[in-house]
Amino acid sequence: MTDAGGHGGSPSIEQPDYWWYLARTELLHAALSEYAVGRTTVLDIGSADGPSASWLHDGTRHLASLDIDPRGLGSNGVCGSALSLPFADASFDMVSAFDVIEHCDPEAGALAEVNRVLQPGGTFLMAVPAYQWAWTDFDVANGHFRRYTKRRAVAAAEAAGFRVERATYAFTSVFPGFLAERVARKLRERKHTRPADVVDVPQVPRALHHVLMGLTKIDHAVLQRANLPFGSSVFLAATKVSDPR
Numbered sequence: 001m002t003d004a005g006g007h008g009g010s011p012s013i014e015q016p017d018y019w020w021y022l023a024r025t026e027l028l029h030a031a032l033s034e035y036a037v038g039r040t041t042v043l044d045i046g047s048a049d050g051p052s053a054s055w056l057h058d059g060t061r062h063l064a065s066l067d068i069d070p071r072g073l074g075s076n077g078v079c080g081s082a083l084s085l086p087f088a089d090a091s092f093d094m095v096s097a098f099d100v101i102e103h104c105d106p107e108a109g110a111l112a113e114v115n116r117v118l119q120p121g122g123t124f125l126m127a128v129p130a131y132q133w134a135w136t137d138f139d140v141a142n143g144h145f146r147r148y149t150k151r152r153a154v155a156a157a158e159a160a161g162f163r164v165e166r167a168t169y170a171f172t173s174v175f176p177g178f179l180a181e182r183v184a185r186k187l188r189e190r191k192h193t194r195p196a197d198v199v200d201v202p203q204v205p206r207a208l209h210h211v212l213m214g215l216t217k218i219d220h221a222v223l224q225r226a227n228l229p230f231g232s233s234v235f236l237a238a239t240k241v242s243d244p245r
Contacts, residue, residue, distance in 0.1 A: 010046075011201045013071050018201055019209045021052065023216040024127070027170045028098060028235065029055040030223040032125050035165060035237040039094035039123055045082050045114070046100035047073055052127075053096055064092070085113045092117055096125040099233075101156075105145045111160035118240045124162055126236045128153055130169060134178075134232070136185045137193035153234045162238035168223065169231035173215040178232040 011018065033055060036042075040061050044053040047065035056063055065077040066085065073079065080086045082097070082104050095114050104110035114124055128148045129139070135147055148156075154164050171178065181202060204212065222228060 011199050019212045025052055026220050030220045031235045032237050035123050041092045042094045043092045045097040052098040082110045085117050087117045089116050090119045093119050094123040098127040102128050102144045115161045122240045124238045128234050130232050130234050134182045137189045140193040141199045143195040148234050150234050153236050157238045161242040161244040163241045164238045166237045168227035168235050170233040170235050172228040172231040173218040
């Protein structure tokens, strides 16, 4: 995670096998992996956030990792801010930022930095949480500044000099559970929540873990050939076509 004042690391630092992180890895691969083909110099922003980008480690790429929290970074990771990337212009032919941009304020500053370090024609892969109406104290504790619709994510990317190749929702199959959890959380919401160091994720019994993982296989199958109409996350793939400065 990056750049939210007072917020520390991703919950995945302590629970890398949590169902949502495992499922997201598979869904990101299903939706976005085709846009990574042929890319060899890759920056993953927010690399301390669980296994999300593990599928980028296929042995054909030089992968640089960056996060503002060093705890989840490997020995080759760089501790730094998404708002001031410590890399030269046009250093990479692909940048990924999975559940990162919602932590950055201003949003435009983070996207401008992604654009700056990308080569012309380079690929940008992004995932963000969906729907501002789903905002709860959990977002505050996680250091979020905003949630997104697909339209808002596309507009932000286009304003930053990208051409969007694909935008889709994800986690559609488990959306009823997400909706129920958000309603319940709003009813018991703590009004004075502040950004936390590492947030506790909702615990699920092992049997439910397997049910949720099974349901997301439906998303996985659909995302390999079509977009999803709603869900708790937005995934986006884009190409750098201009410099917004």
